[in-house]
Amino acid sequence: MFRKRKRNRQQTENVQAAPPSMEELKQVRLNGDLEKAVELIRGVLGMNDDFTVRRFQAFGKYPAAMFFYPNMIDMSTLNSEILKPLMYGPPHADVIPDGGDKLRDFLLSETLYHSDIRSEELVSKTIGDILRGQTAVVIEGVEGAILFGTRTIDKRGIDQPATEQVIRGPREGFIELLSTNISLIRYRLQTPDLRVKTMDIGRRTQSKVAVCSMEGITNPDLVAEVVRRLEQIDVDAILDSGYLEQYIEDNQMSPFPQVQYTERPDKVVANLLEGRVAIIVDGSPLALVVPTVFSQFYQTVEDYTERFLMMSAIRWARLVALVFSLVFPSLYVAIISFNPELIPTEFAVAVAGGRAGVPFPAIIEVLVIEVSMEVLREATIRLPQQVGGALSIVGVLVVGQAAVAAGFASPITVVIIALTTIGSFATPAYNAALALRLLRFPLIVLAGIFGLYGVMIGLILIANHLLSLRSFGVPYLSPLVPGVLNGMKDLFVRGPLWWMKARPKLLFPGDSSRIGAQMVEDLKAPPNNVLDPKKQNDGREEN
Amino acid sequence: MENQREITTIQAGAILSSTIIGVGVLPIPLFAVRGADSGAPLVTVCGVLFAFLGLFLITRLGMRFPDRSITQYGEEIIGKWLSRLGSAAVIGFFAVLTSLAAREFGEVVITSVLTKTPLEVTVIVMLTLAAISTRNNITTFAYIHQFYFPLLIGPALLIVALSLKNAEAINLQPIWGNSHEGMLASVLTIAALFQGSFIITTVIPAMRRPQTAMKASVFALLISGGLYVTIVAATVSVFGSEETKNLLWPTLELAKATSLPANILERLDAAFLAVWVTAVFTTLNSSYFLAVKEMSKLFRLKDHKLFTFFLLPAVFSMAMVPRNILNMYEIIQNVSRIGLFVTVVYPGLLLVVSVLRKKRGETSEKRSAT
Numbered sequence: 001m002f003r004k005r006k007r008n009r010q011q012t013e014n015v016q017a018a019p020p021s022m023e024e025l026k027q028v029r030l031n032g033d034l035e036k037a038v039e040l041i042r043g044v045l046g047m048n049d050d051f052t053v054r055r056f057q058a059f060g061k062y063p064a065a066m067f068f069y070p071n072m073i074d075m076s077t078l079n080s081e082i083l084k085p086l087m088y089g090p091p092h093a094d095v096i097p098d099g100g101d102k103l104r105d106f107l108l109s110e111t112l113y114h115s116d117i118r119s120e121e122l123v124s125k126t127i128g129d130i131l132r133g134q135t136a137v138v139i140e141g142v143e144g145a146i147l148f149g150t151r152t153i154d155k156r157g158i159d160q161p162a163t164e165q166v167i168r169g170p171r172e173g174f175i176e177l178l179s180t181n182i183s184l185i186r187y188r189l190q191t192p193d194l195r196v197k198t199m200d201i202g203r204r205t206q207s208k209v210a211v212c213s214m215e216g217i218t219n220p221d222l223v224a225e226v227v228r229r230l231e232q233i234d235v236d237a238i239l240d241s242g243y244l245e246q247y248i249e250d251n252q253m254s255p256f257p258q259v260q261y262t263e264r265p266d267k268v269v270a271n272l273l274e275g276r277v278a279i280i281v282d283g284s285p286l287a288l289v290v291p292t293v294f295s296q297f298y299q300t301v302e303d304y305t306e307r308f309l310m311m312s313a314i315r316w317a318r319l320v321a322l323v324f325s326l327v328f329p330s331l332y333v334a335i336i337s338f339n340p341e342l343i344p345t346e347f348a349v350a351v352a353g354g355r356a357g358v359p360f361p362a363i364i365e366v367l368v369i370e371v372s373m374e375v376l377r378e379a380t381i382r383l384p385q386q387v388g389g390a391l392s393i394v395g396v397l398v399v400g401q402a403a404v405a406a407g408f409a410s411p412i413t414v415v416i417i418a419l420t421t422i423g424s425f426a427t428p429a430y431n432a433a434l435a436l437r438l439l440r441f442p443l444i445v446l447a448g449i450f451g452l453y454g455v456m457i458g459l460i461l462i463a464n465h466l467l468s469l470r471s472f473g474v475p476y477l478s479p480l481v482p483g484v485l486n487g488m489k490d491l492f493v494r495g496p497l498w499w500m501k502a503r504p505k506l507l508f509p510g511d512s513s514r515i516g517a518q519m520v521e522d523l524k525a526p527p528n529n530v531l532d533p534k535k536q537n538d539g540r541e542e543n
Numbered sequence: 544m545e546n547q548r549e550i551t552t553i554q555a556g557a558i559l560s561s562t563i564i565g566v567g568v569l570p571i572p573l574f575a576v577r578g579a580d581s582g583a584p585l586v587t588v589c590g591v592l593f594a595f596l597g598l599f600l601i602t603r604l605g606m607r608f609p610d611r612s613i614t615q616y617g618e619e620i621i622g623k624w625l626s627r628l629g630s631a632a633v634i635g636f637f638a639v640l641t642s643l644a645a646r647e648f649g650e651v652v653i654t655s656v657l658t659k660t661p662l663e664v665t666v667i668v669m670l671t672l673a674a675i676s677t678r679n680n681i682t683t684f685a686y687i688h689q690f691y692f693p694l695l696i697g698p699a700l701l702i703v704a705l706s707l708k709n710a711e712a713i714n715l716q717p718i719w720g721n722s723h724e725g726m727l728a729s730v731l732t733i734a735a736l737f738q739g740s741f742i743i744t745t746v747i748p749a750m751r752r753p754q755t756a757m758k759a760s761v762f763a764l765l766i767s768g769g770l771y772v773t774i775v776a777a778t779v780s781v782f783g784s785e786e787t788k789n790l791l792w793p794t795l796e797l798a799k800a801t802s803l804p805a806n807i808l809e810r811l812d813a814a815f816l817a818v819w820v821t822a823v824f825t826t827l828n829s830s831y832f833l834a835v836k837e838m839s840k841l842f843r844l845k846d847h848k849l850f851t852f853f854l855l856p857a858v859f860s861m862a863m864v865p866r867n868i869l870n871m872y873e874i875i876q877n878v879s880r881i882g883l884f885v886t887v888v889y890p891g892l893l894l895v896v897s898v899l900r901k902k903r904g905e906t907s908e909k910r911s912a913t
Contacts, residue, residue: 338656339813344806452817453652457672460824464676467686481690482554
């Protein structure tokens with residue numbers, strides 16, 4: 001409130017010198033007076049040196065002006081498809097109308113051969129469109145401005161998604177441009193049921209946000225709630241989908257992500273077909289998917305493209321990695337400092353021998369190595385790739401080896417930390433891995449104080465927190481708790497595709513079955529061995 | 544919040560069994576052999592049957608009044624002041640039960656794992672953990688119990704299975720036992736271990752289909768009772784009844800005596816205790832939740848969170864009352880026998896009066912029809 005008032009005051013102070021602001025132009029219309037229009041638009045945008053006003057005579061007799069940002073548009077289109085017909089006039093027309101609505105209709109329907117074209121009367125909207133990269137043309141005597149969709153923003157090519165690579169599966173990833181991203185989704189989902197609703201969020205950035213859902217599958221209440229939460233956002237800037245995530249998630253204080261992000265269009269499509277809602281922001285290559293449950297963070301696209309038996313086993317490996325990255329160091333600390341009798345005697349002796357020269361208690365040793373590992377990891381992310389390799393060799397091999405040789409850490413500690421770090425990389429979702437990485441530290445401290453008992457207390461606290469989380473009302477640990485039998489086919493193992501006949505029940509989809517009943521019957525039929533030698537030979541003899 | 548009806552029958556069963564299975568698993572073989580030597584499993588079965596009587600009464604009552612819990616329907620059945628007295632007794636009893644369970648587990652921990660840690664620390668850690676988790680609503684409460692349920696059954700069955708290689712069937716004979724002098728006392732003590740099942744009175748108003756509550760009760764008692772009988776039988780068959788009498792926590796000794804094949808872990812007692820923290824946690828969580836929730840209903844508050852930390856100092860100081868382990872078990876036995884009045888006699892009285900006065904709560908179908 002205070003800030004708003006302050007800004008208003010500033011505006012009133014400058015009012016003598018400054019032209020009318022956007023607020024005041026809200027209701028002002030373009031009434032066919034060219035000079036007035038130029039003055040108004042120049043007043044708002046003219047302070048920028050990259051803004052261009054091009055005056056010309058339409059059909060050689062009507063004074064006109066063209067407004068655009070030359071860096072945001074395609075100049076050759078502007079020249080050949082807009083400026084040229086405007087100046088020459090159509091060759092087939094005998095009479096050119098004398099201004100007014102007739103002239104505008106003549107321009108729109110007979111003269112200009114540009115497909116994305118419309119007329120706009122409000123000054124503020126015209127200015128908004130110019131800012132987005134459209135070109136506005138105002139002609140003396142014609143009410144309103146004619147707007148052309150000439151926006152061409154340089155974009156990078158569609159590459160492999162860097163954070164979600166697969167061996168088997170599509171290799172396309174989202175890019176920053178919203179229109180391209182929507183096209184990537186639409187060509188995978190060629191159905192009229194795909195609904196895209198767009199809105200502008202961010203007072204200054206006016207970022208375009210698209211909410212995608214499937215008519216007839218996605219629960220309408222869910223879409224309405226997503227839109228409601230998005231509409232409530234009133235901030236200066238949305239620079240990435242990550243900003244949105246933090247405003248729409250249910251529990252902001254939780255370390256666990258309650259919104260999934262992905263840069264894979266195929267993953268978005270799969271989620272849409274399960275009954276989820278995708279949110280894409282212009283300028284961000286990462287789409288958000290809601291609601292999210294925990295099991296999604298260890299599933300990958302490849303789980304579904306490769307055969308189910310192999311991928312179930314690999315999913316188990318991933319689960320082991322997940323558990324490793326959370327509890328391994330704390331279990332080590334607890335066993336070494338409190339219950340060495342648990343591990344086999346020979347091994348306990350070996351561990352004790354390794355720790356013989358280490359002056360610190362196990363908890364300090366593990367914490368120091370863990371923290372330095374985090375520092376190392378952070379350093380390698382920032383470095384250019386050419387140096388990164390060298391740093392990891394120096395950091396991991398040399399420092400690790402030297403730390404052990406210097407008696408600063410025991411070899412087994414280094415092994416444990418290495419396994420933990422690798423385990424956290426094996427979790428497909430970076431944001432979930434981050435949460436587990438962070439929670440490892442309190443667990444280590446608890447293990448140092450209370451041993452295994454402390455580790456259990458910590459795990460119970462984490463589990464209780466997970467159980468109390470909900471994402472848009474869907475319990476975070478579903479389908480494990482509350483148990484949904486159908487969902488469990490895709491929880492610890494990835495069941496065959498034809499087992500998963502129904503969409504996730506807790507998303508309350510409109511149409512719950514995704515596999516035709518007849519097809520499942522057909523699958524059960526004995527295979528038709530057409531090339532069975534016996535059959536082939538019999539056939540030949542008959543001939 | 545009060546009208547959330549999301550708990551399924553399976554969840555209700557899981558709540559009941561994980562509430563029942565608690566720290567009592569550790570001394571139960573001792574209680575059982577004191578009653579009838581080698582007849583210990585039989586004593587346990589009798590205890591389970593007796594406990595079922597109490598659970599049956601309270602479930603029946605709950606099903607008569609599917610929208611309310613004992614503090615609420617008590618007022619309708621026997622009048623405001625009498626029922627308030629009864630409810631206060633229930634709340635007080637479960638607060639004491641919470642404190643004693645925390646104390647008992649604290650003793651176990653400082654005796655066997657954290658020998659240098661002061662008792663107060665382990666007790667307060669356990670109680671704080673329970674208090675924090677009690678702040679969730681009843682749906683999350685049900686989720687918590689459902690989640691930990693397999694963690695309670697699994698390790699206990701594992702210990703039993705691994706101990707079978709040392710078991711001698713002769714130790715269990717005669718099945719009838721040799722002397723039956725202390726049998727009734729033992730049956731009552733074992734039945735008292737099932738007092739946590741009283742939580743059903745708080746669960747029924749949140750159940751999706753309260754009429755299936757009886758199914759959940761039977762299921763829970765079969766699981767927890769079955770587990771207890773199995774553990775008693777396994778312990779007695781490994782140690783023999785006379786040896787078991789000399790052990791304070793025979794189940795823990797059983798865990799010590801077993802080891803995993805291939806020598807992955809040389810001893811299982813510390814690991815078993817660590818996993819057992821969850822069992823104790825679920826029990827504490829339930830009894831604390833019951834006390835707090837019924838207290839808020841007694842004072843007609845909408846939200847029970849107010850009392851979670853308010854009750855903590857009282858519960859903690861009660862946990863510190865027993866002077867030592869022996870004194871603690873004496874108190875536990877006395878308290879739990881008094882508790883039978885609260886958990887069996889009081890609901891029984893309410894049920895009889897409600898049948899005589901033909902009082903009955905509206906079922907949810909009737910309510911939705913009007």
